[in-house]
Amino acid sequence: MYHLLLISGEPHSKSPYKASYCVHAFYCCCLLTQAIILEARQTSQSLQNLKMLLNLVISCLVSFLIFKLVVVVTTLRKDVATAKAASVPVLVRWISPNTVFWLVFGDFIVSTSYRLGLRDWHFQRFYPAWELNERYKIHSELGDAFYCIAPGECRLYLADHDACIDVLKRPNDFGRDVKKMSMLNLYGRHIVTAEGAEWRRFKKAASSAFADINELVWRQTLSQTDDMLASWNKGGLVKTTVVDCKTFALNVLAGSLFSISYPFEEGAKVSSQDLDGEKSSANRYRDSLLTVTRNLFPILVFGGSALRSSFSPKKFQRIGVAVEEFRSYVKELVAKERLKIQQNHSSRQGLIANLTRVCEDQTHGAEENAATQAKFTMTENDIVSNTFMYTLGGTDTSAASLSNAIVHLSAHPSLQDWLAEEIQYYLKSGNPEDWSLDNFAKLKRCRAVLNETLRICHPIGKIFKTTNSAQTLTIKSQTIEVPPNTAIVLNLAGLHTNPEIWGEDAHIWDPTRWIHVESNTEPGIESEILLPDTTRGFLGWGLGQRICPGKRYSQVELVAAIALIFRESRVSFVPDPDETESEARLRMITMAQDMAFRMTHEIRNGDKIQLRWKTVEHDLATL
Numbered sequence: 058m059y060h061l062l063l064i065s066g067e068p069h070s071k072s073p074y075k076a077s078y079c080v081h082a083f084y085c086c087c088l089l090t091q092a093i094i095l096e097a098r099q100t101s102q103s104l105q106n107l108k109m110l111l112n113l114v115i116s117c118l119v120s121f122l123i124f125k126l127v128v129v130v131t132t133l134r135k136d137v138a139t140a141k142a143a144s145v146p147v148l149v150r151w152i153s154p155n156t157v158f159w160l161v162f163g164d165f166i167v168s169t170s171y172r173l174g175l176r177d178w179h180f181q182r183f184y185p186a187w188e189l190n191e192r193y194k195i196h197s198e199l200g201d202a203f204y205c206i207a208p209g210e211c212r213l214y215l216a217d218h219d220a221c222i223d224v225l226k227r228p229n230d231f232g233r234d235v236k237k238m239s240m241l242n243l244y245g246r247h248i249v250t251a252e253g254a255e256w257r258r259f260k261k262a263a264s265s266a267f268a269d270i271n272e273l274v275w276r277q278t279l280s281q282t283d284d285m286l287a288s289w290n291k292g293g294l295v296k297t298t299v300v301d302c303k304t305f306a307l308n309v310l311a312g313s314l315f316s317i318s319y320p321f322e323e324g325a326k327v328s329s330q331d332l333d334g335e336k337s338s339a340n341r342y343r344d345s346l347l348t349v350t351r352n353l354f355p356i357l358v359f360g361g362s363a364l365r366s367s368f369s370p371k372k373f374q375r376i377g378v379a380v381e382e383f384r385s386y387v388k389e390l391v392a393k394e395r396l397k398i399q400q401n402h403s404s405r406q407g408l409i410a411n412l413t414r415v416c417e418d419q420t421h422g423a424e425e426n427a428a429t430q431a432k433f434t435m436t437e438n439d440i441v442s443n444t445f446m447y448t449l450g451g452t453d454t455s456a457a458s459l460s461n462a463i464v465h466l467s468a469h470p471s472l473q474d475w476l477a478e479e480i481q482y483y484l485k486s487g488n489p490e491d492w493s494l495d496n497f498a499k500l501k502r503c504r505a506v507l508n509e510t511l512r513i514c515h516p517i518g519k520i521f522k523t524t525n526s527a528q529t530l531t532i533k534s535q536t537i538e539v540p541p542n543t544a545i546v547l548n549l550a551g552l553h554t555n556p557e558i559w560g561e562d563a564h565i566w567d568p569t570r571w572i573h574v575e576s577n578t579e580p581g582i583e584s585e586i587l588l589p590d591t592t593r594g595f596l597g598w599g600l601g602q603r604i605c606p607g608k609r610y611s612q613v614e615l616v617a618a619i620a621l622i623f624r625e626s627r628v629s630f631v632p633d634p635d636e637t638e639s640e641a642r643l644r645m646i647t648m649a650q651d652m653a654f655r656m657t658h659e660i661r662n663g664d665k666i667q668l669r670w671k672t673v674e675h676d677l678a679t680l
């Protein structure tokens with residue numbers, strides 16, 4: 058998702074060892090080498106010259122490394138001094154975990170080192186997702202605010218509720234570093250990378266388009282979950298929970314964008330009730346969406362046109378074609394929708410249709426027929442780029458949350474019964490087609506499971522802001538000066554497990570903590586009250602100007618999925634042959650909470666999770 062780029066913070070000392078300097082130094086080495094090779098060829102004293110060449114290259118490299126080391130040390134010392142002057146604890150890192158190299162290979166390097174016996178808790182802090190897995194631990198050592206300083210980055214980490222809210226409510230002081238995220242502008246700027254008037258235009262369009270989508274999301278989710286559950290309930294071991302949840306979330310999103318139902322099986326045909334004549338392109342779109350979301354890294358690094366070039370390997374060419382197919386399919390749909398609007402018969406649902414409709418400028422031209430003069434506040438390109446962003450923002454986040462909730466529930470059979478009690482109470486019919494969206498607000502225990510999962514295993518884990526100029530920030534009673542260009546990290550994983558707010562059992566996954574019963578009311582499902590999702594110490598979907606536009610979408614989606622799954626089915630883990638039940642239970646919880654950085658944060662060893670599903674008889678008469 059977009060936070061792929063959010064993860065890299067900006068140094069506040071303008072470091073001379075940044076990329077351009079390194080590239081120049083490397084370039085000089087190459088030129089020198091080339092010159093010597095030419096010289097060696099001309100004089101044909103090959104062996105001697107080759108030796109000389111080798112010596113020269115080695116000394117160039119060594120001098121370059123020494124130069125780099127000196128610059129790193131000097132800059133680190135400068136940043137540490139600035140941080141210490143603010144009387145905030147400092148964590149110094151000699152390797153930045155946020156370079157592209159580390160993001161790609163960091164997981165492998167650290168886990169290999171563990172296997173080699175080099176495990177110690179400091180080393181763990183080199184994992185790209187280390188903050189998420191430590192949760193409040195790092196703050197219990199260093200406090201609710203600390204600086205993390207590494208080569209090329211200086212970050213202020215916060216797990217104090219009031220300070221986090223203060224940052225979110227001062228968007229002019231603590232903005233988003235959109236320049237850093239420009240790589241995400243594959244199809245042009247969008248809601249995540251735009252600023253000022255342009256961002257307001259995108260935000261307004263998104264708010265209106267999403268406001269009208271919940272019914273469709275509810276229906277899409279129920280039909281998608283029904284298919285997924287049927288495949289899980291076949292009786293065998295399910296080893297694909299994490300992948301299946303991704304397919305599920307992508308299909309729900311594709312369905313909600315275009316109002317088309319995609320069957321659960323990957324690559325399956327579009328169902329028969331689809332719009333005539335659009336079957337093949339709709340299928341193509343879903344497949345291209347799948348290709349784009351699964352290959353985001355090369356796409357963002359090289360760009361679509363470079364991937365399509367005839368010099369690229371075949372696999373990359375296919376990815377490049379998918380990038381272009383996505384664009385042309387969305388444009389095709391927008392054009393069709395616009396024509397319908399101008400002819401006054403637009404009735405189609407879906408995010409794209411909604412976006413096109415809400416972007417119709419109401420101030421039609423005066424002359425001729427007003428309907429044919431309709432203008433639109435967003436261009437076709439704007440709709441393509443924003444739709445792309447919704448896809449990035451809305452698939453892996455939902456998928457990771459659902460798979461995580463399921464794995465946690467597999468280790469808590471009594472909580473599955475607790476959930477089912479509520480679901481069966483409100484959803485009496487066994488046919489999900491009879492379930493109306495009104496039930497969403499009633500299903501508080503299902504929402505509690507979602508909130509609790511985001512509290513302990515948030516798929517984004519942290520929200521990044523930056524300071525353009527020096528700012529002051531109050532943490533507890535201490536006011537500190539934050540220098541310009543400092544990355545501010547609202548550490549959701551830390552805040553969500555802050556024991557001052559959540560109690561001593563803050564690190565334990567327990568959805569019942571979200572449900573309360575007023576002391577003067579009869580206990581019973583209907584008198585249960587759900588803590589608000591904006592409760593103190595919880596920022597699951599952010600807050601303020603940049604709050605997640607897909608918040609209600611994801612709540613409707615995940616509550617519908619949980620309701621359908623746990624109404625009649627139960628999931629259990631499979632102990633290893635040499636494991637007791639309680640050891641296996643502990644292993645499942647540990648696996649669920651061991652997150653790794655992919656496009657979002659998700660279960661590290663998802664492919665090693667084995668679950669078994671069964672359907673249960675239930676007796677509505679007892680409810």
Ligand code: HEM
Nearest residue numbers: 248249447450451454455458597598599603605606607611
């Ligand atoms: C469980 C699911 C989800 C979680 C936990 C989540 C969380 C978040 C958070 C914390 C932010 C705020 C980032 C910030 O302040 O910088 C955010 C922003 C965003 N989310 Fe979500 N999200 C979820 C689902 C979705 C869905 C389903 C969509 C779209 C279909 C979506 C689209 C976006 C977009 C476009 C933004 C950027 C908004 C802006 O910059 O103005 N998210 N999300």
